Amino acid sequence: MPISLFSPLTFRQLTFKNRIAVSPMCQYSCEDGFATDWHLVHLGSRAVGGAALVMVEATAVEDRGRISPADMGLWKDEQIPALARVASVIKSNDAIPGIQLAHAGRKASTRPPWDGGQVLPPDIGGWVAVAPSPVPFLSGDPVPAELSAGEIAHIVNSFAAAAHRALEAGFEVVEIHGAHGYLIHEFLSPLSNQRQDGYGGSFENRIRFALEISRRVRAIWPDSWPVFMRLSCSDWVDGAWDIVQSVELARRLRDIGIDLIDCSSGGAAPHVRIPLGPGYQVPFASQIRREARIATGAVGMITDPQQAEQIVSQGDADIVLLARAMLRDPYWALNAARTLGFPIELPKQYLRAF
Secondary structure, X not given: OOOHHHOOEEEOOEEEOOOEEEOOOOOOOOEXXXXXXXHHHHHHHHHHOOOOEEEEEEEEOOHHXXXXXXXXXXXXXXXXXXXXXXXXXXXXXXXXXXXXXXXXXXXXXXXXXXXXXXXXXXXXXXXXXXXXXXXXXXXXXXXXXEOOHHHHHHHHHHHHHHXXXXXXXXXXXXXXXXXXXXXXXXXXXXXXXXXXXOOOOOHHHHOHHHHHHHHHHHHHOOOOOOEEEEEEOOOOOOOOOOHXXXXXXXHHXXXXXXXXXXXXXXXXXXXXXXXXXXXXXXXXXXXXXXXXXXXXXEEOOOOOHHHHXXXXXXXXXXXXXXXXXXXXXXOHHHHHHHHHOOOOOOOHHHHHHO
């Protein structure tokens, strides 16, 4: 019986050797946005571990778009060479190098999670965060600065410039981060977007920023390679951003050339009750794939090889993206192949272990 999880998948002219991807995961280990040896080893080991796609963490398109001062960046040319080393190591180990471009919006300028994650004030190394509207994420946090129309256009240009740098660095997949309460999601959600201009109010206006960025990135990225978009498919709050709006946005993204929707959820509101459980976000990927007729990625509490196989074989998603499971086991894909009885090609250096 064929094993769907290890079947190849082609986007445009780029073929994934299997349906397993390493999800972008912030490492909070940069200085001035520069990748370090940590990223080389961390991401290189996941490529050796058998995943088809290895994604670099949320990479800020401008310095004030970082979640923390220790975040990855690609807002200047000097940051290209360090990331080029990372892309080269991933590719040389038979995986596709990908990168996620991001702007943290009102959730920027915080301490790394192991230092508490609180807002970092400007007088001790932080900066003033920006957002669609002057609405903080948490009550009591500093009020973010509302973006002007000119600043919005500048950030759209920053995404395009970062995509060009990612291409120079050797990445073959680029993902636009439109989820988890960061800037693009802040425009999508009425919880954070209270604008009265062409970027707020109606659904058409709230999706304008996401579409403008997607068009610019797609125009820069080679026609032969795919562009992904990560969405929070639901805010888990009544009357806010939801799966119905996500499906419609996915249709628009498909029509402008986005190739896959990476289906996550949440992040726009604190203290939300989310029904966590194995594969709890898979229904979003399934619905968008079915109704918007676009490829999807499933992410969130996918840990077991049989579970991942079922997601792909049943047509709920085209790929699975693993995060914490990959932190626990860089060789998750190799071990999944053994569990499922698939004869995967092993790194010759590791043959004696298997």
